[in-house]
Amino acid sequence: MFVDQVKITVKAGKGGDGMVAFRREKFVPNGGPAGGDGGHGGSIILRVDEGLRTLMDFRYHRIFKSKAGQNGMIKGMYGRKADNLYVAVPEGTTVHDLDTGEVLGDLTENGQELVVAAGGRGGRGNIKFASPKNPAPEIAENGEPGEERNLQLELKVLADVGLVGFPSVGKSTLLSVLTSAKPKIAEYHFTTLVPNLGMVQLDDGRDFVMADLPGLIEGASNGVGLGIQFLRHVERTRVIIHVVDMSGMEGRDPFADFEKINQELAKYDPDLLKRPQIVAASKMDLPDAQENLEKFKEKLVEDTTLDAVPKIIPVSAITHANLQSLVAQTADLLEKTPKFEIETGQKAEDKVVYTYKPEEKPFTLKRDPDSTWVLGGEKLERLFQMTNLEHDESVMRFARQMRAMGVDDELRARGAKSGDVVQIGKFTFEFVE
């Protein structure tokens, strides 16, 4: 089983700002407050799409942002809420918060959703701040910022098709021309040390996951070469593409190679020989390949130890000859082969969706060398971002909110005096007893 992993960033939309406005009606000289609320910002929601098999799509799209809510308007009109952004993920995706290490959720069922970044609440317009004491408030809130997170998505993937064969027969090269995977390719043996995965997409809309496995050699089933740990992977693939180098360049007999690999597969697990196999006769662009292929075909019919004579498809990764036919026949074979259950290592009842809410410290206070008091902390900063600094009354409201949070007490306790400079972000004000 392979683990596909990607890191993504999600930024939810901020809420729309609330508005400060007043009614202007013909026969009402001093109309009441009429500023509407901002709309809710869009959230980012992961949703399982059973049509997806890998996290490959995320390789090119790593930052997801949803839209901000619309600002509140005059005449008490609310801003429109922004649409949520749905991001499709395959079944079996596990979501981690990279910064806290928490598991946010396991997405195991088609259609299952997980909010990974909540959109900000819309700020309230001045209508909401009216009271008998203050019937015409110049107070409005800005929208709440949207949540932002760095996530790691993880998926255990089963390859549908495994490329099996001696070292250097061109397994990785095939994977590189049939999929967008970029495996290492070189003329020396054992270039591939761990399997690479790619998604093969056919013009007719079918697709399958293909893996190039490290080269097998005689004795692989007993642990010679890299063999054994990867034979385990072969066990999990539904169709085997057995790659046989027809060039004879390395002085080996293609048919002997083919039989040796099959023997290793059988020694590891006799059932592997029942797995549907297609022979990809590779490097057909090289001079002796055609001749070697004819001999191979004859021997295959006469001598093979396999129950059924597999199909042979002569291909070249260089000229791309017959590659379409190889993928089409592989897809046909896959359709006839039953699927394995994906093991996630968990029983159904263990599959919980975790939600994680860190305990927030309301504010932090430190003193700079130039004796400025610097306020910070997630909750306080959020309140500050939601304060509309254009209206004195809004600023006063923020001052009251800080007092309620205990900021004044803390300043006093730490020895702040009237006239000391206090800073939040880029905003400074004087501490007044």
Ligand SMILES: Nc1nc2c(ncn2[C@@H]2O[C@H](COP(=O)(O)OP(=O)(O)OP(=O)(O)O)[C@@H](O)[C@H]2O)c(=O)[nH]1
């Ligand atoms: N002429 C020719 N050369 C090829 C073709 N396919 C692969 N090669 C060459 O064969 C060599 C080995 O290719 P790889 O794809 O790395 O072989 P591999 O089977 O993945 O090898 P290991 O990972 O070591 O098991 C490289 O030098 C490739 O350029 C082909 O169709 N035609």
Ligand SMILES: [Mg+2]
């Ligand atoms: Mg390779």
